[in-house]
Amino acid sequence: MSKEYTFIEVSNQASIGIIKLNRPNVLNAINRPMVTEIVKATEAFDRDDSVKVIILAGNGRAFAAGADIDEMAEAGAIEMELLNQFTEWDRLAWVKKPIIGAVQGFALGGGFELALCCDVLFAAHDTEFGFPEVGLGVMPGAGGTQRLTKLMGKSKAMEWLLTGDRMSAQEALHHGVINRIIAKELLLEETLKFAHKIAQQPSLSLRLIKESVYKAVDYSIYEGMQYERKNFYLLFASHDQKEGMRAFREKRKPNFKGE
Ligand code: CAA
Numbered sequence: 001m002s003k004e005y006t007f008i009e010v011s012n013q014a015s016i017g018i019i020k021l022n023r024p025n026v027l028n029a030i031n032r033p034m035v036t037e038i039v040k041a042t043e044a045f046d047r048d049d050s051v052k053v054i055i056l057a058g059n060g061r062a063f064a065a066g067a068d069i070d071e072m073a074e075a076g077a078i079e080m081e082l083l084n085q086f087t088e089w090d091r092l093a094w095v096k097k098p099i100i101g102a103v104q105g106f107a108l109g110g111g112f113e114l115a116l117c118c119d120v121l122f123a124a125h126d127t128e129f130g131f132p133e134v135g136l137g138v139m140p141g142a143g144g145t146q147r148l149t150k151l152m153g154k155s156k157a158m159e160w161l162l163t164g165d166r167m168s169a170q171e172a173l174h175h176g177v178i179n180r181i182i183a184k185e186l187l188l189e190e191t192l193k194f195a196h197k198i199a200q201q202p203s204l205s206l207r208l209i210k211e212s213v214y215k216a217v218d219y220s221i222y223e224g225m226q227y228e229r230k231n232f233y234l235l236f237a238s239h240d241q242k243e244g245m246r247a248f249r250e251k252r253k254p255n256f257k258g259e
Helices: 032-047 077-083 086-094 110-116 132-136 144-152 154-163 169-174 184-199 203-218 221-237 239-249
Strands: 006-010 015-021 051-057 062-064 099-103 106-108 120-124 128-130 166-168 180-182
Touching (some): 015 032, 032 051, 051 203, 062 110, 120 169, 120 184, 128 169, 144 154, 166 169, 221 239
Parallel strands (some): 099 120, 120 180
Antiparallel strands (some): 006 015
């Protein structure tokens, strides 16, 4: 389905919802309506029982070259505060299904922040990440200073954020920002393969694993372990736990139902 700023589709074998940014003439600069489209499509996939995994991808020369500078260049502080546009981005953090990012070309500013909203990130060799906001007289506003710091630690994050320098895919891999580097022509294909692999897993487990991993980022080890344990126990209420363990004992493939 073609929206104004995105393409939304479900993969051939179903189960994978794909959202592609589509504003190639401005390198997929993210304007507010595009954010609305991305968030709505992601939430719709999250509600759709036939979809197990979501892919967020770019298109053309960029994943996204940042938030749309034209949209905010002349804005005032009070206007920005009242608009509070980034709360809409925050809704991506509430999505329960795994989101896999497939990024290529430029992933700058808000484009990098959008990539960092993904749970797993694959990048083409040519990807350039970075936070050029400092050179525009601003700073990241959609989670960049927080998520990058949690991923690579204070000192390294400082360096990238204060200089605005671009980070290659190789550097991003080295710092644990991305999961894999993939040849550009194979990026979507390989991302789909990976998405299909996790889509085979019982969806309640995926959901509670994702939730628990994020608790590890924000909670103390003790609180995180308590959270993990409750989720572990909760899964014993599911059909898929009984099916998974019985199938193991009966030496057959499990038939998961997502319940
Ligand atoms: N906003 C609006 N338009 C953008 C844009 C952006 N972030 N990035 C690129 N474009 C537009 C350019 O203005 C240009 O449009 P025209 O053809 O109409 O002139 C078109 O996309 C192609 O871009 P370039 O001609 O500049 O392409 P290039 O290959 O020479 O350079 C680039 C590519 C290095 C990515 C360069 O476009 C660039 O520096 N873009 C801005 C990057 C940036 O500063 N991003 C941060 C934005 S602020 C932000 O994201 C805040 C936040 O935290 C949410």
